Amino acid sequence: MIDDTLLEKIDVMAGRCMPPERKLTANDYTLLDDELEDDQDFEEAARQIEALDVHDLAAMQFKQRDTILEPWLHSQDLCMIFAARGIGKTHFALAVAFAVATG
Numbered sequence: 001m002i003d004d005t006l007l008e009k010i011d012v013m014a015g016r017c018m019p020p021e022r023k024l025t026a027n028d029y030t031l032l033d034d035e036l037e038d039d040q041d042f043e044e045a046a047r048q049i050e051a052l053d054v055h056d057l058a059a060m061q062f063k064q065r066d067t068i069l070e071p072w073l074h075s076q077d078l079c080m081i082f083a084a085r086g087i088g089k090t091h092f093a094l095a096v097a098f099a100v101a102t103g
Contacts, residue, residue: 073100
């Protein structure tokens with residue numbers, strides 16, 4: 001498993017932050033490489049990440065999401081209620097929650 005120290009070293013190597021108390025030496029980079037090579041979780045995650053071009057993405061088949069409230073709310077959707085003050089956003093959100101909870 002990748003711990004916080006390893007993540008901090010990765011950030012420093014990538015130039016996203018400065019080391020807290022000292023600069024990394026060549027030995028630190030060697031140790032970091034060894035830690036990354038030995039870490040099975042990191043290697044598994046690296047194998048799962050794959051770049052796709054637009055044609056491969058367009059050809060992919062995704063599973064159909066379940067409908068929670070027809071026609072606009074499906075499983076794994078993220079929605080936002082936006083309106084002026086006093087319009088009834090809270091009442092609407094409570095009605096949606098009740099409808100979802102009771103089926």
